[in-house]
Amino acid sequence: MIWLINVLHLSIKELRCALRDRTMMGAILVSFTVAVYVVATGAKSDVTNVDIGIVDADRTGLSMRLRDALRPPMFKPPIEMSAEDAQVAMDEGRLMFVLYIPEHFEADVQGMRSPSVQVAVDATAMAQGGLGMAYVSEIILRETLDYLRVKNFDSMLPTRSVVHVLFNPNSTTSWFTSIMQVINNVTVLSVVLVGAAVIRERERGTIEHLLVMPVRPSEIAVAKIVANGLLILLAVGLSVLLIVQGLLKVPVSGSLMLFLAGTGLYLFSLTALGILLATVASSMPQFGLLSVPVFVIMYLLSGSGTPSESMPMWLQNVMLLSPSTHYVRLAQGILYRAAGIDIVWPQMLAVAGIGGAFLVMALLRFRAMLARQG
DSSP: OHHHHHHHHHHHHHHHHHHHHHHHHHHHHHHHHHHHHHHHHHOOOOOSBBEEEEEEOOOSSSHHHHHHHHHHHHHHHEEEEOOHHHHHHTTSSSSSSSEEOTTHHHHHHHOOOOOEEEEEETTTTTHHHHHHHHHHHHHHHHHHHHHOOOOOHHHHOOOOOOOOOOSSSTOHHHHHHHHHHHHHHHHHHHHHHHEEEHHHHHTTTTTHHTTEEEEEHHHHHHHHHHHHHHHHHHHHHHHIIIIIIIIIIEEEOOOOHHHHHHHHHHHHHHHHHHHHHHHHOHHHHHHHHHHHHHHHHHHHSSSSOOOOOSSOHHHHHHTSSSSHHHHHHHHHHHTTTOOOOHHHHHHHHHHHHHHHHHHHHHHHHHHHHHHOOO
């Protein structure tokens, strides 16, 4: 009971310190409002307003038809140019696609001689390049069949695929990027906020004041986890309600309370990791250097940016030791697929277990650090 009372008083003290830190409060505010909105509306892998050039060596009705079919919003108005100019434009990165229409293209189509149309793609933008190539190929096929007055081409095929897109029918990028940006912000801020609090107290000497009080190292560490975790949890809830659902109009299918419960477990895990890193680092710059590779690995390999299934199996197994992998899965399951506790409980249990391991290591290091300070 005394332990809980001490943790409560220390948590209130930590909350007051955090609220007085204008830099951190500004970072939290911007991260869960402006950053979420800007990333969701600006970072897109869709084919939108793409520059495309056409080298038309045929100049017939069919080639003009292909040119006119490349319309906004996917493509900017096509630019007609010579083959030499097109190559220079591709080398300079001014065009993403170039369509090369050969001579006698229309005549060869009418004669059923299967002419080829070359499509050059700048694949440095991999996502847009791959999607755009599929769109251009589809446009060429459809326009050529319409020119030949071939109707109901799909019914002539031996098989027909019927595609049902679940959870995001229009493949709207902002539905995915907004939630993933919230998750990434949780990862960064939960580690930085509590780690910076530990190092700041150590550098300012205020941690010595705690050493003369009748409190245990575990009470100090848990109070930092509780206070900073509650602060970020509140920011996450408001961000999902006001920015993701309110401003961006992203439908949240599952239970927001269940998502916040999973987020609370993730915050417990990450704030414990933040204390652990802060006990390893001897200064704030060193803490920053330690944190950066942790953020990068958690972001790139957690499944929030790219599917974890595309990674090698051994790396997938290694990343199961990271709480971010399980948190991304439970967040996507709850918010996108309306998964309940009966589905996401393994991920929640994994996050809690990893957090417990981080907490034990952090307490051991924190107790040793306080002993050295004393």
